Amino acid sequence: xxxxxxxxxxxxxxxxxxxxxxxxxxxxxxxxxxxxxxxxxxxxxxxxxxxxxxxxxxxxxxxxxxxxxxxxxxxxxxxxxxxxxxxxxxxxxxxxxxxxxxxxxxxxxxxxxxxxxxxxxxxxxxxxxxxxxxxxxxxxxxxxxxxxxxxxxxxxxxxxxxxxxxxxxxxxxxxxxxxxxxxxxxxxxxxxxxxxxxxxxxxxxxxxxxxxxxxxxxxxxxxxxxxxxxxxxxxxxxxxxxxxxxxxxxxxxxxxxxxxxxxxxxxxxxxxxxxxxxxxxxxxxxxxxxxxxxxxxxxxxxxxxxxxxxxxxxxxxxxxxxxxxxxxxx
Numbered sequence: 001x002x003x004x005x006x007x008x009x010x011x012x013x014x015x016x017x018x019x020x021x022x023x024x025x026x027x028x029x030x031x032x033x034x035x036x037x038x039x040x041x042x043x044x045x046x047x048x049x050x051x052x053x054x055x056x057x058x059x060x061x062x063x064x065x066x067x068x069x070x071x072x073x074x075x076x077x078x079x080x081x082x083x084x085x086x087x088x089x090x091x092x093x094x095x096x097x098x099x100x101x102x103x104x105x106x107x108x109x110x111x112x113x114x115x116x117x118x119x120x121x122x123x124x125x126x127x128x129x130x131x132x133x134x135x136x137x138x139x140x141x142x143x144x145x146x147x148x149x150x151x152x153x154x155x156x157x158x159x160x161x162x163x164x165x166x167x168x169x170x171x172x173x174x175x176x177x178x179x180x181x182x183x184x185x186x187x188x189x190x191x192x193x194x195x196x197x198x199x200x201x202x203x204x205x206x207x208x209x210x211x212x213x214x215x216x217x218x219x220x221x222x223x224x225x226x227x228x229x230x231x232x233x234x235x236x237x238x239x240x241x242x243x244x245x246x247x248x249x250x251x252x253x254x255x256x257x258x259x260x261x262x263x264x265x266x267x268x269x270x271x272x273x274x275x276x277x278x279x280x281x282x283x284x285x286x287x288x289x290x291x292x293x294x295x296x297x298x299x300x301x302x303x304x305x306x307x308x309x310x311x312x313x314x315x316x317x318x319x320x321x322x323x324x325x326x327x328x329x330x
Contacts, residue, residue: 001066001320002032002033002034003112003113003114003325004033004034004035004036004064004111004112004113005036005112005320006021006102006103006106006115007023007024007038007103007115007116007117007317008035008038008096008102008116008117009037009039009044009095009099009119010096010099010118011119011120011298011302012300013088013089013305014051014085014297014298014299015118015298015308016096016118016119017118018051018178018303018306019308019309019313020037020044020052020118020290021037021070021311022051022313024037024070025053026310028314028318032317033324034064034065034066035070035172036060036073036106036112037057037070037073037074038094038099038115039072039075039076039099041072041076043081043083044057047055052286052305057068057072058070058071059071059289060072062111067107071230071302072101073106074210076095076238079091081095085300085305086125086129086301087218088121088123088298089124089127090124092124092205092249093126093128093130094129095096096120096121096128097125097129099136100138100139103115104139104257104289105272107143107290108321110271113156113324114290114291114292114321115289115291116291117135117139118293118313119294119296119298119299120135120298132167134164134283134295136150136165136166136284138289139284143289145289146285147182147185147186147233148285148286149187149190149284149285150282150285151163151187151282151283151284151285152283152295153270153281153319154272154276154281155262155282156275157254157271157275158191159260159262159269159272160183160186160259160299161264161268161269162261162262162264162266162294163179163273164265166264166265171207171263172220175207175220175224175266177227177228178226179222179259180204180232181232181235181310182201183261185232185274187259187261188237189204189286190261190283190285190286191242194283199238200258200259201238201256201257201258202232202239202240202260203243203254204228204229204232204260205241205261205263206220206243207220207242208220208266210244211241211244212242225263226242227237229242238241240257245262254271261311265328276295277312278309279315279318281294281295281316281319282294283319290320290324292317292323293316294312
């Protein structure tokens, strides 16, 4: 039996519905899972007609059959949908938020084995009353998950983050010894559980230029990161660092490790996206459910034009299906 994977619509004024539907009918996806779209059925029908996507769309039945029909968990009841590509709206935020809620519940009930989320607009979500820094934090709360670490993964690199969606000025106040230890533990557990790596090795980056240069360029390494590394090692995790991020990535030192723990969003994700922008996948490690997503945003500038690249969405679905099947990606 192929696992059923719930695919949320994302922001319907962005490229979410386009990449979700195109991926759901893609032959490579049909081989590894049963896709279940989550969102307003009428929006998916509109997108199918607009872009001439050959899809037999039908409201979902459970358990979801694996056949030529593309089933949709329709969340349009009571949601006013006014598709205006490239714009930010409360309606699109409401649709995206409700779709996430439904997908999480499908996973918690066992009607889906994993979920893949299309890109959302944080501004639109907030207009609709969903006040979260990002989907990762929202899904963690909805799934009652105590620990979570955002990871971006590709064939070349796996990067976990200590802080996620915070302004740069808020990074340092949000880094603590305890948080570094926790994120390293979540990343290690994901490498063992999901990637089947028996004894993973993690590289921990410094925060400051030159990893602080012994306190000359900042003392976070001496006061936070090095003490955290000592505790991480005592817990039985193989970890090294702190490394100066520029030299670490410039010399491709990440090839010697199973994952990298970065201190903040851009520090870890710029190198990954430079090497794997169209194939990188966002994986929420530590959740009580399996969740992945493409490594890009709503792309409002090309919304409604049929130009969206579905490569990252395909990779996100394949990774979710492998994790749901207990298969090893490495």
